[in-house]
Amino acid sequence: MTVTAPPAAPTLPALVSDIAGATPDAAALVAGAVEWTYRELDDAARRAAAALRGLGVGPGGTVALLGANSAQWLAATLGAMRAGARVDAFNTWVKAWDLRHLLATCAAPVLVMDAAVRSSDLLAELRELVPELWDAGPGEWRSAEFPVLREVVVLDHSVDHCLAADLPAGARRWSGLTGGPGADTCAAGPDDVAFVLYTSGSTRHPKAVPLRQHDLLVNGFHIGERMGLTAADRVWLGSPLFWSFGAANALPATLTHGACLVVQDHFDPATAADTLAAHRCTAAYLLPSLADGLATVADRVRAVTSLRTGLTIGRPDEVRRIVDELDVPDICNIYGSTETYGNCCVTPHDAPLEVRLTTQGPPLPGVELRVVDVDGTELPPGEFGELQVRGRVMPGYLGDDDETAATNAAALTADGWYRTGDRLRVRAEDGFVEFGARLTDMIKTNGINVAPAEVEGFLSAHPDVAEVAVVGAPHRSRGEVVVAFATLVDGAAATGEDLRRFCRNAIAGYKVPWEVVVLEALPRTGTGKVTRRALVEQAAERVRSREREGAPG
Secondary structure (H helix, E strand, O other): OOOOOOOOOOHHHHHHHHHHHHOOOOEEEEEEEEEEEEEHHHHHHHHHHHHHOOOOOOOOOEEEEEEOHHHHHHHHHHHHHHHHEEEEEEEOOOOOOHHHHHHHOOOOEEEEEOOOOOOHHHHHHHHHHHHHHHOOOOOOOOOOOOOOOOEEEHHHHHHHHHHHHHHHOOOOEHHHHHOOOOHHHHHEEEEEEEEEEEEEEOOOOOOEEEHHHHHHHHHHHHHHHHHHOOOEEEEEEEEOOOOHHHHHHHHHHHOOOOEEEEEOOOOHHHHHHHHHOOHHHEEOOOOHHHHHHOOOOOOOOOOOOOOOOEEEEOOOOHHHHHHHHHHHOEEEEEEEOHHHOOOOOOOOOOOHHHHHHHHOOOOOOOEEEEEEOOOOOOOOOOOEEEEEEOOOOOOOOOOHHHHHHHHHHHHHHOOOOOEEEEEEEOOOOOOOOOEEEEOOOEEEEOOOOEEEHHHHHHHOOOOOOEEEEEEEEEEEOOOOEEEEEEOOOOOOOOOHHHHHHHHHOOOOOOHHOEEEOOOOOOOEEEOEEOHHHHHHHHHHHHHHHHHHHHOOO
């Protein structure tokens, strides 16, 4: 494989400025009705930087961003980075319970947000936590629970989803801040944190993963090289930018090649097919759940003859379906995580299809791999064990509490290897990796990681629940679903549906259990430990039974 040198720019905002200077009229972004050239994207980022600096954002600062895919999301991101700050990108499916932890963790003085995203009233969730925002004008309110938070800015494109009268008195409008001249200087440095992305794991709350500017840019470039991207490409992204699949993957892969990113604010198969066709997209980011959706309009997707490459992650049958049913012949298979800057392994787009079906490719340039046994002893090529990654990996989860320290000690070795918790092998003949299985309890539903401990922690707060255990069960279309098993305190009468409703009203939808099963007692070993394997088997049988009956879900 030929390795081409990445762009000379040290940071993402500097990269956009460089491309705007060299090819100002090249297409950069399509987001709904908004189409920006690189000159327009750079101008929007400069204006955003000036606006945020006016709110006190500067080098070493933090801007929290809560919004769906949009042109203003990207302008705010690049503007915050240009001002020298990091961007903490929040999941828009949050409820107040999730948002409380995110705001406390990031300690951002400025929150930039959508008022609402489809049926999710984000301002209503914020009102539970920061009621003071409705009591005084901009700059005049103070939050009792989040004293560091001083400014809330609402993105204008989202205001159509709510009444203007519902906007808090203390919030500012994005358009009211970004009308002035842009910031000429870029304060971001190559080793500065660009994004903090939040990922589920073994802890009760999402973990904060810091990703540095230059590593993000270089890793993204090499991802794009594996896809065969050029400046002529138009890259479709139907999943959220706040995920690593977007922020740490599609975004830098596209920008480092001077290509055009085409985003949707939410995934809808028919709209996606229209978008792919209207903009003659050539590459697509296709999680299995998105591919399943596009398969319902497969004839329309196959009619987009420009579509040739992209990324996915999945079983051989899932990858083959993208080639056969959607006619994306050069789709690449990947392996990675948020902690490894989105991807650490990608199959070359021109590798034989059988290789792309059965492997996740070789490591990207600058990435080292090793496979170890349960004692941490390195295994020879060809043997399965835990994959560990070094090179472009996060420096450690953010947080100064004992739980974060313990999590970092478990995730990273003293000499910088990241323990993936996945069972893979590295092929002796070519260095390509083959996925075996996950070694952790992590649940992956519709491509999204869910930590059992997080759902367990929430359900345990219900007054009727004595004990709870959460597992994943295989599901035909979602990959896995979350299933909870609970026992009740004496005299309690809550049903499984009552407990699901409790979750539905308070936590992000993808964390809500597919089913909550109330038991007399959880199965245990002779030493009293909960037997999760027995629960996994019971959950799997319940899912299979529903699927045999053809029940929805």
